Amino acid sequence: MKKMILAALSTSMLFGATFSAQAAPAKAATCVGCHGADGNSMVPNFPKLAGQHASYLEKQMKDFRDGFRKDATMAPFAKGLTDAEIKELAEFYAAQTPK
Template sequence: MNKQFAFAALMSVTAALAASPTLAADAAAGKAKSAMCASCHGADGNSANPEWPKLAGQHAKYIAKQLADFKAGRRENAMMAPMAAGLSDADMDNLAAYFASQTMSLGEADPDLVELGEKIYRGGNKASGVAACMACHAPNGMGNPAANFPRLAGQHAKYTENQLKAFRSGQRANDAGKMMRNIAAKMTDAEIAAVASYIQGLR
C-alpha cells in the first residue's frame, strides 16, 4: 500500500466516524420525512430517473454525510442544497436510516461494456495508474461502511458516470484525501462509461 493510498484511507475512516449517524436514528421518523425526497428518489429510494441516485440500501453513514455536505456546501448541487438546508442532524440520520433499510432494485450491464468494465472494476488500469474499484467498494460492490465507502452495486450507470466525471473535473470535491478525484483524473470516458455500466449490473 503506497503512502498516498494509506493517507486517503485514513482520512476516509476519520470522515466516516465524524459523519456517523447517532445510535438513536429513527427509520420510522425518516420515512415520515422522506416525502420530500420521493419525487426524485422514489418513495422507497429507487429513483426512476437515472440522473438521480438510488438511495435504497445505501449505507446510512454515507447518506448522512452527503446530506451534511450538501447543507454545508462541501458538495455543490443546485437541487440538493435547498433540500438539505432545513434538515437537522437528527433529520439526516433518520432519513439515512430509512433509506438504508430499503431494498435497492437491480439493474443490468450493457453486454458490450462488460469486459472493459469488469477489467477496470476488478483490476484497474496499471498503465495509467487507475486503482481497482473493488479495493474500496468490495468485489460485490457493497462498499465498506466502516470506512464510509459507498455501496455501488445496482446504482444507475448514468448517475455513476456523471459522478466520476464530476470527480475528474473537480466539480465534486467532497471525497476524503482527494481519493476519487485522483482516480477519476486518470480515467478515460470509455473507462468511465464501461465501469459505470458494469456497476449497474453488479449483484
C-alpha cells in the first residue's frame, strides 16, 4: 500500500515536472528570439502571441506559410511548418499568459 502511494506520488511529481519543462513544442525554439519563450515578445515590432486565440494564431501561421499574409521577417519561419506543428504552436501560445 505504502509502495503504491509512493509510486502514485512520484508519477504525479514526474508528470508535473515533465509538464512544465516540456511546455514549448520543439518548433517554438526558432520563435523565441522574436516572440519570446512564452509568446510575450520584448519588442513591439514582434506581436505578442501569448493568450491570443488558438484558431487566430493557426490561421495567421498558415497564411504566412501559404503566402496570403506577407511579411519578409515572419514568413520564412512559417514556411517549413506542417499543419500539425502549426496547431501545436497555436495551442501552446494560446495557453500562455499575456504580460
